[in-house]
Amino acid sequence: MTNWTIDGVKESLAAKKISARELAAEHYSRIAASKNLNAYLALSEERAFAQADRVDAMIATGKPLPPLAGVPIALKDVLSTRGVPTTCGSKILENYIPPYDATAVARLEAAGAVLLGKTNCDEFAMGSSNENSAYGPVLNPEATDRIPGGSSGGSAAAVAAGLAVASLGTDTGGSIRQPGAMCGVPAMMGSYGRVSRYGLIAFASSLDRIGPFANNVRDVATVLQVIAGRDPNDSTSTTAPVPDYRAELAKPVAGLRIGIPKQYYGAGMHTGVRKNIEAGLAVLKTLGCRLIDIEMPHTDYAIAVYYIIATAEASSNLARYDGVRFGLRVSDDSLLAMYRKTRGAGFGAEVKRRIVLGTYVLSAGYYDAYYLKGQKVRALIAQDFRDAFAKVDAIVTPTSPVPAFKLGERTNDPLQMYLADIYTVTGSLAGIPGISVPCGKVDGKLPVGLQIFGPAFGEARVLQLAHAFEQAGGAKV
């Protein structure tokens, strides 16, 4: 069973080898056969088949087809979908059905996409292994005794296992790129402000971004193209023009200067990951790229900064779950006790831990020592990137220091779990675009991801490099 690509869907639909309805049905039977992966939390069959029928009608009348016509796509369960349950992987939103679509979701559907359903994730996107979902972990399709990465584990696994042609995830500290790396599929976050977040249920507003997973970089570009661009409903979405990413893919990469920051290649990297990344760098050289050693002196502080800022913002964003307007309520005669009981019962362990930490760093007497300090060091990390991009066109690092670990291996040690994001959080803090592209496998089994960062709004360059790397066959160890 091979995975479909967007171009493959386009050709097969045009040649009438398959209908959009049949393609959707094929994906639903694949999903049913792979239930053990736990990749999906809800299926939206009615909506999907209605859309597939609209696409088939367009094909029958010979109308020009939009860019994602008939393409089956999965959505991380933090994205609001009209009429389809949206739980954020949490018990507190177990029965929540949004009355509207997120802008990214609406744009996919307007471009002809068939929305299959909602994918499993860490609760409120907080986690690096998908083990924080209230609905059980997702299994890695490449090795089912292992985690798929997180927090967008379901979106990564769905694409890797052929249960969707593409998917959307969200990335706050690495939650698109890291599961993409661990499941062996390209996965991208655009610049902060590139994709509207209207309808994305917020975790950390200065960090959250929406982005695609797909089976190749061209498809990633196609999906990003559809969802990118200004949206009046999100004041943080920018008016900066969206280039034609697919047209940019073919541009030559020879002569590009690639920064290799030594802080990302130190101790702590798994030897199998290192071997594959080194092979990946050799491929970039054969493509004519110039590898340049650079310094990113504040890299080592990124996790500390991230867990101040992300938890502070989360403690504020999650204040809305109070048992009044939506979601769970645990009754009590007193209003305040109702809040406390509802939140105590509705949130899982990691979410509560982060609310405690986030409330603490914002509380009177600690604000300057933690939150303000964090914002200052964040500025230094962003400056590291600006300095680097004055000298290089892109920065290449491993996506994750380790390949997918075993289920349960790190659940008792939150700090160890946080350190899995060490190479991805920097780009999140700086607001720049980043992609993870498959770069071989450890022992021929566990996928490794190569991360490419570009300057803010340099998505086209990042995609070009990733595409050239993929076309060159990626890393071979």
Added chain:
Amino acid sequence: MKITREDVLRVAELAYLDLSETELETYRKQVDEILEYIGKLNELDTSTVEPMAQVLTDDQTADATLREDIEVPCHGAAELLKQAPDPEPPYFRVPKVIER
């Protein structure tokens, strides 16, 4: 030790979050360990650094000014109320707030 049991209790109170005895102790220990780790930020002198309060620069933000105040239809109240745990259309019902 950076954080005490009383600190966790105070924070849980601020966040309206019921925690069990076991949770209190587990989070105290884990958050303490994380705060120890975060303490490494003090190695850096940031006395002259401006905090990063915005991700986008001014020229990247679309509307620093306010939009026109135009009335647009909102999602139907009936549909929104359907999501409430205890609706009393057109209101959300909550336990008594003011004691007589």
